[in-house]
Amino acid sequence: MKPLYWTRIQLYAKKQETSLLVWETIEEPKVDFEEFVELFSKTAVKEKKQPLSDTITKSKAKQVVKLLNNKRSQAVGILMSSLHLDMKDIQHAILNLDDNVVDMETLQALYEIRAQQEELDKIEKHIKSSKNKENAKPLDKPEQFLYQLSLIPNFSSRVFCILFRSSFSESMSSITRKLNILHKVCKALQDRETVKNILGLVLAFGNFMNGGNRTRGQADGFTLDILPKLKDVKSSDGTKSLLSYIVAYYLKNFDEDAGRETCVFPLPEPHDLFQASQLKFDDFQKDLAHLKKDLRACTSEVEKVCKVSDEDNLQPFKENMEDFLVQAKSELETLDTQLGSTHKLFLDLTVFYSVKPKAGEKEISPNTIFSVWHEFSSDFKDHWKKENKVILKERLKAAEENFRQAKEKASYSVKPKHASGIKAKLGTKM
Known part of the structure; x- marks a missing residue:
């Protein structure tokens, strides 16, 4: 079967914990493995393979030639024992780019353990000098293994290219995902009307609080460092913060879906902002440069x-x-262009919010702006959830009251009034 590279959890080995683990509530169901075996078996390996070390003929001679140092020989020996493959399987996988029998992890290990030129020279020299000698001492198994690997046509170059092709897609996806997060957050902070509405409320309440103060009053805007501090500004009775009040005010006056399932969080998500705050454009440049360098090397090897x-x-x-x-x-080339456009978008955002570099910074880093937004968004979301629940309860209470009044109105009946005057009596006699 193909391997599944997970990390095993053993319940009996876990430490004393009060919380229940999901695995304690799950039992393995009875399943039919017939189709599963057809889909996930290694069809190329039909017979059970013995360790590769066992396929190398052990010499009957008491003495063998050891050309590797002890540490190196031991490392090669351990790898040989762990590989249940034939050398022909390895050669087939490399020459035909087939990872069904030899996976990328194994190829990586083989590439890293391969013989260096100095080692290979010693091995070949011994083989050449021992040729046609009756009592020549044979090579030890690790040396034989490295020599057999070297006999695979262009082993080192081919494996380098195969490994690079395998890792390239993953590396590109990782960089693209990070750039997409940056782009998403920048666009939201720059274009989303809900963000501007919230900042407008902060500005309005802040100006009202500062009144005619010469240095703080009548502001047209503010630096972002005040946003995480809004939760620390308490009401007179200490029951509310300025942030909680702004959240409640926003929901009641700006969001028609407040208290409903359709209510959408108005700021970028805290986890997106946190991820964006951890990114550096220098790292992007280094990653791209590394990929370009490896691509040139791969081209040369091909x-x-x-x-x-x-x-x-x-x-x-x-x-x-x-x-x-x-x-x-x-x-x-496409990713390089995307990096340039995302960097420009970020720089535009810093200008948009009048953000200045920190002391010692040549250029504003994503952490400078997004760490502030992350803290504010996290605090805002906590109050946003609580206030939505309050509004939901108010809606339910109002709906119940309306239902009660409607029910009472429907059950209220008016008794007909019987005429008892002189006119009515005369009418009955006629």
């Missing part, structure tokens, strides 16, 4: 492999890797 490979071993490596290189280059 050209080398294609140049020296036999016709039998050229495909599918050549076609697959050349297609990948064209696509990767295009995606990098």
Whole structure:
């Protein structure tokens, strides 16, 4: 079966905890594994493989030649014992870009453990000097393993390209996701009307509180550092903060859906703001530069492999890797453009809010502006949730009262009044 690389949890090993774990409430159901095996089995490996170390012939001679130092030899030996593969499986996977038998994690381990040129020179020298000698001492298993790996055509170059192709998509997705968060938050803070409404309320109440103060009154705006401090400004009786009042006022006067399920949080989500605050444009530049460097190296390795490979071993490596290189280059150019536009959008936002660099900063970092917004948004959301519940209760109470009044009105009946005057009596006699 293909492996599932999860981290195991064992309930009996967990520490004393008061809270119940989800796994304590779950039992494995009885399932039919027939279709599952067909879908997720490693079809390329039909027979059970023995450890790779067991496939290398052990010499009957009492002495073997050890060319690696003890630490290096032990590391190679451990890897060999963990690989239940034949060398032909490894060669097939590398030459045919097939990860069904040898996964990327194994390829990475093989690439990292590969023989260095100095080690390979010693191994080849020994093999050459021992040729046609009857009593020649054989190589130890780790040395044999490294030598067999080196016999795979262009092992190092091919594996480097395969690993880079595998990691490229993940790296690009990670950078794109982070840029999308930045773009989303910048656009929300700059364009969302609800954000402007809230800032307008802060400005209005702040100006009212500051009155005719020469330095603080009659402001047209304010720096963002005041936003997280609104929760610390208490009412006279200490029961409310300025922030909680602004939240309540906003919901009652600006949000028609207040107290309903359709009510939408008016600020960027705190978790988006937190993630944005952790990002640095310098890191983006470094990540892109690293990808470009690796792409150039991969291009060089592909050209080398294609140049020296036999016709039998050229495909599918050549076609697959050349297609990948064209696509990767295009995606990098697109990402580079996206980074530039997102950086410009961020700089526009800092100007929009009159944000200045911190002491020692050459340029405003995302943390400078988004950490303030994150704290404010988190506090705002706490009060927003509470106030929505209050409004919901008020709506329910009002609805119940209306229903009660309507019910009383429907059950109220008027008794007909019987005529008893002289005119009525005369009418009955006629």
